[in-house]
Amino acid sequence: MTTEERLYKLEGIVEGVMATLPERITSLENRMDLLRQELKGDIAGLRQEFKGEMAALRQEFKGEMAALRQEFKGEMAALRQELKAEMGSLEGRLGEQMASLRQELKAEMGSLEGRLGEQMASLRQELKAEMGSLEGRLGEQMASLRQELKAEMGSLEGRLGEQMA
Numbered sequence: 001m002t003t004e005e006r007l008y009k010l011e012g013i014v015e016g017v018m019a020t021l022p023e024r025i026t027s028l029e030n031r032m033d034l035l036r037q038e039l040k041g042d043i044a045g046l047r048q049e050f051k052g053e054m055a056a057l058r059q060e061f062k063g064e065m066a067a068l069r070q071e072f073k074g075e076m077a078a079l080r081q082e083l084k085a086e087m088g089s090l091e092g093r094l095g096e097q098m099a100s101l102r103q104e105l106k107a108e109m110g111s112l113e114g115r116l117g118e119q120m121a122s123l124r125q126e127l128k129a130e131m132g133s134l135e136g137r138l139g140e141q142m143a144s145l146r147q148e149l150k151a152e153m154g155s156l157e158g159r160l161g162e163q164m165a
Contacts, residue, residue, distance in 0.1 A: 064163065072156050079152070083145055090141070094134055101127055 001009075105123055 061163075065160070068156075068160060068163070072160075075152070075156075079149060083149075086141070086145070090138055094138075097130070097134070101130070 105127075108123065
């Protein structure tokens with residue numbers, strides 16, 4: 001086969017390819033458009049799924065927060081009740097001790113009028129010391145309870161803050 005024949009044959013092949021090329025390009029463009037549409041649909045579906053998941057997570061988070069708030073309120077109420085009970089108990093014991101001291105004082109006064117001056121001063125000092133000690137312990141216990149309550153509230157606020165973040 002001569003060069004001229006080969007050239008003629010190549011021209012035929014090129015013309016054949018050129019004749020089918022626009023059709024193939026159109027077919028590829030159509031396929032690309034279909035793929036674009038399919039991809040857009042998939043992305044839209046994923047967006048919807050993501051939005052649904054986010055909404056579910058928000059609801060779950062709100063539920064957890066509400067449960068934590070209720071738990072916190074319950075614990076605070078329980079702590080208040082404990083504090084009231086402890087204070088009532090302390091007041092009762094203080095009242096009993098005061099009543100006991102009054103009875104002792106009356107008995108001493110009745111039976112020992114001769115040594116009244118010395119013993120009255122001594123009893124007053126003992127009474128003041130006991131009351132000061134009781135007040136000091138009561139103040140310390142109150143301060144300790146306040147610190148515990150503040151620490152518990154700070155811890156709960158911290159956990160709430162972490163969960164909200």
